[in-house]
Amino acid sequence: MLVRPLVAGLGLVCLVAPAAAQSRVVILSTTTSTQDSGLLDVLVPMFERKTGSTVRTIAVGTGQALALAARGEADVTLAHAPDVERRYIAEGKLLNRRLVMYNDLVVVGPEADPARIRGEKSAVAALRRIADARARFVSRGDGSGTNLLELKLWRLAGLTPARSWYIESGQGMGATLGLADDRRAYTLADRATYLAFGRRVALRVMVEGDRRLLNIYSVLEVDPANGPRVNAAGGRAFAEFILSAEIQQVIRDFGVEKFGQPMFVPIAGRTDLDVQ
Amino acid sequence: MDLLLGGVRQAVTLLLAGDGEVWAILWLSLAVSGSATLVSLAVGIPAGTALALVRFPGRGLVVSAVNAGMGLPPVVVGLFVTLVLWRSGPLGGLELLYTPAAIIVAQVVIAAPIVAGMTLAAVQQVPREFRLQLLALGASRVQMVWVVLREARLPMLAAVMAGFGGVISEIGASLMVGGNVKGRTRTLTTAMVLETGKGNFDVAIALSLLLLVLVFLVNWALTSIQQRHAGP
Numbered sequence: 001m002l003v004r005p006l007v008a009g010l011g012l013v014c015l016v017a018p019a020a021a022q023s024r025v026v027i028l029s030t031t032t033s034t035q036d037s038g039l040l041d042v043l044v045p046m047f048e049r050k051t052g053s054t055v056r057t058i059a060v061g062t063g064q065a066l067a068l069a070a071r072g073e074a075d076v077t078l079a080h081a082p083d084v085e086r087r088y089i090a091e092g093k094l095l096n097r098r099l100v101m102y103n104d105l106v107v108v109g110p111e112a113d114p115a116r117i118r119g120e121k122s123a124v125a126a127l128r129r130i131a132d133a134r135a136r137f138v139s140r141g142d143g144s145g146t147n148l149l150e151l152k153l154w155r156l157a158g159l160t161p162a163r164s165w166y167i168e169s170g171q172g173m174g175a176t177l178g179l180a181d182d183r184r185a186y187t188l189a190d191r192a193t194y195l196a197f198g199r200r201v202a203l204r205v206m207v208e209g210d211r212r213l214l215n216i217y218s219v220l221e222v223d224p225a226n227g228p229r230v231n232a233a234g235g236r237a238f239a240e241f242i243l244s245a246e247i248q249q250v251i252r253d254f255g256v257e258k259f260g261q262p263m264f265v266p267i268a269g270r271t272d273l274d275v276q
Numbered sequence: 277m278d279l280l281l282g283g284v285r286q287a288v289t290l291l292l293a294g295d296g297e298v299w300a301i302l303w304l305s306l307a308v309s310g311s312a313t314l315v316s317l318a319v320g321i322p323a324g325t326a327l328a329l330v331r332f333p334g335r336g337l338v339v340s341a342v343n344a345g346m347g348l349p350p351v352v353v354g355l356f357v358t359l360v361l362w363r364s365g366p367l368g369g370l371e372l373l374y375t376p377a378a379i380i381v382a383q384v385v386i387a388a389p390i391v392a393g394m395t396l397a398a399v400q401q402v403p404r405e406f407r408l409q410l411l412a413l414g415a416s417r418v419q420m421v422w423v424v425l426r427e428a429r430l431p432m433l434a435a436v437m438a439g440f441g442g443v444i445s446e447i448g449a450s451l452m453v454g455g456n457v458k459g460r461t462r463t464l465t466t467a468m469v470l471e472t473g474k475g476n477f478d479v480a481i482a483l484s485l486l487l488l489v490l491v492f493l494v495n496w497a498l499t500s501i502q503q504r505h506a507g508p
Binding site for chain 1: 368375458
């Protein structure tokens with residue numbers, strides 16, 4: 001009775017399983033923000049058409065994206081945690097860090113603004129005021145690039161926020177915005193996700209335009225010595241692709257139609273000193 | 277409330293408009309979880325039957341392990357299958373990670389103990405005297421097992437439903453070993469998490485309605501087979 005579906009099933013397994021030897025696969029480890037924004041859904045098919053390679057995009061927190069690449073489990077990585085990236089470069093695990101684009105983060109909070117930070121120019125000063133007022137603040141708490149930047153801002157403010165008003169969501173940007181909205185709390189969000197969530201949450205932009213709130217994305221290649229089967233050539237091809245003039249223009253135009261403003265600013269060829 | 281209604285409307289629109297991506301996700305979920313269920317049956321039914329009929333030292337321990345395996349957390353399975361399939365892992369040479377095949381492997385690990393455990397219970401329900409009688413009447417061991425399995429086929433269909441239901445709805449393992457790669461390993465559940473994260477709640481609702489309908493249809497088909505054989 002079960003023999004025929006079993007044979008059919010095994011046939012199906014063979015159908016969906018790829019050939020064991022795939023040399024033209026490029027594994028890209030990146031952050032959830034690039035995937036959530038929809039940018040990769042545009043760029044990856046273009047790269048595949050151009051090179052005939054297959055890209056497997058793994059969107060995780062920046063911490064994990066870089067760790068995977070450093071272990072040789074990916075061929076190229078698109079991340080936004082400059083300090084951590086430089087550490088891997090110094091260790092020789094990742095190579096050839098080049099800036100790709102930036103977007104900016106904003107401090108958002110409830111309309112009532114209990115800590116009175118609306119219009120504050122300095123993100124660090126705003127955080128200090130939130131702490132003074134013991135106003136609720138939701139942190140990603142997930143080791144993502146946004147989370148790492150937030151922790152850096154607390155350090156610069158000379159504070160260790162581990163008190164009752166500081167909530168760690170342990171989730172992505174979208175879920176964190178939802179939590180902040182529900183608890184009438186402040187949080188740090190990338191503008192792209194905030195725009196996407198704009199109509200769902202009652203949070204308002206409180207602080208923007210601080211240079212420390214720039215979210216800088218870099219592409220890094222993987223040292224083939226990190227592990228077996230690293231496709232270094234494929235990783236380099238993706239890095240060259242995303243830095244090319246044509247794709248930088250695609251990045252510049254991305255999101256304009258949907259949100260009336262660009263989500264990312266392309267900066268290929270610039271250095272950290274130019275943007276910070 | 278308007279969001280929920282909007283989600284229902286969105287679901288109908290997505291399907292009627294023949295949104296290729298949604299159909300592809302639906303098909304992938306069905307193919308992956310269907311394959312995983314079939315492989316689990318191929319492994320779980322013989323294993324469960326053998327455990328029910330054969331006595332050997334340490335059997336109690338194995339049965340306990342199978343029963344515990346019925347509650348294996350999918351994230352745990354996802355983590356270990358990922359480590360095994362990593363390039364640096366023991367099966368890295370197969371380059372299976374982030375492919376549908378990897379999801380099937382993880383789902384088999386989740387579903388096989390469910391099928392084995394429920395088969396074990398189903399076969400043990402058949403009275404021992406019945407088996408002895410069959411042998412006394414001159415049936416070979418193979419014939420005896422075949423007849424016993426036929427007797428136990430109704431509860432075993434429940435095993436199929438439990439196994440399929442477990443894997444089509446799990447998310448932890450699919451996300452970790454599949455990577456939620458668009459057009460390749462994005463299943464209904466991983467797409468739902470992604471769309472929720474993006475704030476596209478209407479699409480997420482549409483996908484969850486599709487998943488519910490899919491699970492219902494599959495179980496309806498299996499139930500109608502089961503109840504037809506069960507008689508009035």
